[in-house]
Amino acid sequence: MNYTDMLIDFYGEKEKKAELREFFKGWGGVTKKEYESLASVRKFQKEMGFKASLKRHYIFEKLHGESSKFCLMSSDWRSEVISCFNDMEFIEYYCDKNLYDIIVRTAQKPVTRLRCVTASLYDEKYNSLELEQIGSILEVDREYILKTSRTANGKGVLKVKAHDSFLTYGDNKVFYCDLVEKFGNDFLVQDVIKQHSLISNIHPESVNSLRMVTLRWQGEIHFVMAFLRVGAEGRANDNAGTGGLCVGVSDNGKLDNFAIDKALNCISIHPTTGYDFRRPVTIPNYETFKSFVINLHQDIPHHDFVSWDVAIGDDGLPVFIEHNFRGALWLYQLVTGLPLFRQFSQEIVDYLRDQKNNPSGRYLQSINYKRMQVSNKKSKKTIEARMRKFASKIKSMVKNRLSRALYGQAFARRKNEKN
Template identity: 25%
Template sequence: MKNSFLRRRIFEIRAGVKDLVWGIKNPESFKRKNTLSPIMGRFSSYKFELLSGIKSEDYLSDAFYFNQLEGKINNFELSDYFNHKGYLPSILQSNAIPLLINNIAGIVYDADDNIIDASLVAEKLRNDPVNDEFVIKRSVGTGGGESVEIGNAEKIIPFFNLYRKKKYDFVIQPLVKQHDKLAEFNPSSLNTVRIMTLAYDGEVHHVSSMVKMGGPGGRIDNVSAGGLCIGIKNDGSLTTFGFDCYLNKTTQHPQTQLEFPDNYEVPYFNEMVEVVKEKHQLFKSHGIISWDVSVDNNGYVTIVECNTAWSGLESHQAFHGPVFEQHMSYIKNINL
């Protein structure tokens, strides 16, 4: 019931209880107002005021965001297809990570989309003329870094056999080469830029962005897997603080001790935003998408994945305040 009506109602109840408990512990929140959720939204208004330092009535609660915005403008019957890493290169047409191996419905395809026997995969990986390390991941359901493994051929081959046995759809990809300045945050992980876009009335809008990085010694960038995120301002510079998955604030990476200076500029940030705004136009059934993007030293933008369902909002509001403030009229109209 991943995107079912029942799951969303259960989520709304749980989120409401969580917000109310937080509000009781923070009684000042009862004095706040909220434009979209006059009763329960007041807790989000105060919570994100404390985190971002920006007082506003235009914050979105989790329950409103997932059920009254994302739930209304995204077609979840298509989300698994759009999120499927085995189909993503065909959907995007460019700027996707190449697929070295693509296992769909038990059939193995090579980099040229030719069907090959599964027994040939080990030899292909061991004799790859370009790549020493690979990423193997399930094609759907890799939130928090679940079912994502990185390593040389000898490490990847057992997971290939395991995922085949479990009848997963999965892909094997080369490692993405990231820009040196992005690698500074945490050299052991691919540190991606999360960009949220909103499409309506024939335009695609950049809503909010942040950098995601792996935790100490981590190879993946997932915040829920021990990593951190840092806000990116509209000019490409960083906020001077970051958050972990519990919204604990920090001013430096725990492994590299790299501080988050406000004069740091994310390389090719505008170019990344323009690429995902262009690609969003291909997703006509989805009004809001969160993109994980990387860029190399030459400015080539790679879309690591797109998230069309259950993609979080909290960190964006914690960094930047009411990120949908300029779109309130549209949001109100779809909820009349």
């Protein structure tokens, strides 16, 4: 029997049949066991009123030998379901990296030497700084990490070197007086984290951090899952979206023997450093890391589902880098081989189903909030387009008037020359 076509038909993907046939062929086709497993996932999630992603569930089955009806692979989960756990209106406040020293109460984080908030300069303790004071704060010939403070997914992260009056990165030079013009109104400069040799050996140019997930459920905070994020191609960040790799971490801290990239390729050898992921490695003091993120979550009352980026310090202890309130949740599950909500899956799926049917529930509120955001973005784009059109019109008017004025001057000059 052709289980590939049967599975495609069962998932209602007939219009993509040719594309999906090629996709499944590349992974070795669909067996009877895989068909039965994936069909049961689709049936369960459809009954619950949720979408199921055929490709992602299939890859999960291939990677981990079994699937789970509680694996939530649709991209809708990020924008709608997680909004049932996190207050999206407060995300901007919690995500500003310049506020971490106020919000995140731990000494186990990199020291921020310089911060720029809405184009105003401050030191580590939020004391105001003048431009000429930067040279006394940043040590000459020392490397630092510069980050834009209101961006995510590894954007705006650079390893820089300080000099008397400027910073360098690669072949670029930025004078202190031009920092705001170059990096915007909001950024910070931190000490470089010294990471454990077990982890730095994988890709020394980046801080290879753990993405650890905690969940507040029924009034108690639980550790859910974790995976290691590894940089590539000499870049300073470790995000999968910028070319990095992800490695699953078991509950006892042991790394999986393969990595996954954004294109969902399985990788045994690091493409840049040649590191062999098949060698056995266990995160030191892993239970301490779990307790660390659970304790940090207690200071985040508006969000019940939090992803933490935590470095493994050279002393084997956790170092906070940042927290996130969305994330590619389907990737979390594909990398770790675990359903998103672990032992609470049935309870939470039931809760989400009830929320979908409750007009005043957080699920519909989250959808309305998302629609409001889309509407605001459209309005913003419309206003920006009108402003550009207006600016272009003004520019054209000025240019025409200037041309007429210059023409008039030239005409008058020629007239005087003739006289």
